Amino acid sequence: MTQKSQGDIWKEWATKAQKGDKEAYNLLLVDILPFIRGRLAGSLANEDWVEDVAQEILMSVHKSLHTYAPDRPFRPWLMSIISFRKTDFLRKYYKNKKVRESVGGHDKTFDKYVTDPQYSGELKDIEAALNDLPEKQKKIFTLMKIEGYSAQEVSDKMGMSVSAVKVSAHRTANKLKEKLG
Numbered sequence: 001m002t003q004k005s006q007g008d009i010w011k012e013w014a015t016k017a018q019k020g021d022k023e024a025y026n027l028l029l030v031d032i033l034p035f036i037r038g039r040l041a042g043s044l045a046n047e048d049w050v051e052d053v054a055q056e057i058l059m060s061v062h063k064s065l066h067t068y069a070p071d072r073p074f075r076p077w078l079m080s081i082i083s084f085r086k087t088d089f090l091r092k093y094y095k096n097k098k099v100r101e102s103v104g105g106h107d108k109t110f111d112k113y114v115t116d117p118q119y120s121g122e123l124k125d126i127e128a129a130l131n132d133l134p135e136k137q138k139k140i141f142t143l144m145k146i147e148g149y150s151a152q153e154v155s156d157k158m159g160m161s162v163s164a165v166k167v168s169a170h171r172t173a174n175k176l177k178e179k180l181g
Contacts, residue, residue, distance in 0.1 A: 006035075011074040017065060025065075029058055032078060039082050049089070057085045076149060129179045133172060140165055141172040 004012075010032060016024035036057050040050045060081045068077050130138055140158060143149045144165070151169070155162045 006031075007073055007075040010078070011070065014065060014068050014074050015070040018068065018070070029061065032061070033058065035078075036082060039079075040086060043086065044089075049093075053086055053089045056089065057082055060085055073149070073153075129176050132179070133175070137168055137172050140168045141176075144169045145173065 010028060013021075013024040013028035013031070017028055033054060036054045037050055040053050041047075044050050044053065061078070064081070068074065130142070133141070136158070140154055140160075143154045143157065144151065149157075151162045151165045154160075154165045154169075158165065160168075
């Protein structure tokens with residue numbers, strides 16, 4: 001008998017929660033919270049921020065659980081939510097002029113990257129560059145580099161060899177680097 005991984009257990013609970021199982025829903029949220037906090041703790045400056053962003057992530061999981069596809073791993077889905085919420089928090093934090101001023105000697109550096117038109121549209125530039133790619137190439141890159149699937153998982157999903165998937169992801173990354181400078 002093999003023991004289930006944490007990701008498999010979360011996947012099972014998420015699938016049950018989608019079907020209305022309140023106990024599975026509660027188990028899922030309680031169990032992912034320490035994982036979320038652990039992921040945030042090393043990248044945010046203080047415990048209050050970690051807790052604030054963790055609560056935002058739990059709300060996002062609650063609101064978007066219906067979008068989780070049970071045939072896919074749960075952990076990459078959760079990791080993308082963690083990443084987006086943390087990025088949203090930091091973007092808001094550094095855009096707030098009062099907060100920037102309270103940081104001290106870093107004001108001008110933060111101003112340069114947050115308010116300078118040269119840098120402010122980078123996320124839109126990345127999205128546009130991805131949208132310019134052929135659909136298959138975009139899908140492979142998104143699955144591997146953004147959603148966190150392994151080359152083998154993408155290979156199975158796309159009906160391609162593992163090496164072809166790796167080559168495509170690598171070439172796409174290089175193409176994006178060229179486009180984005």
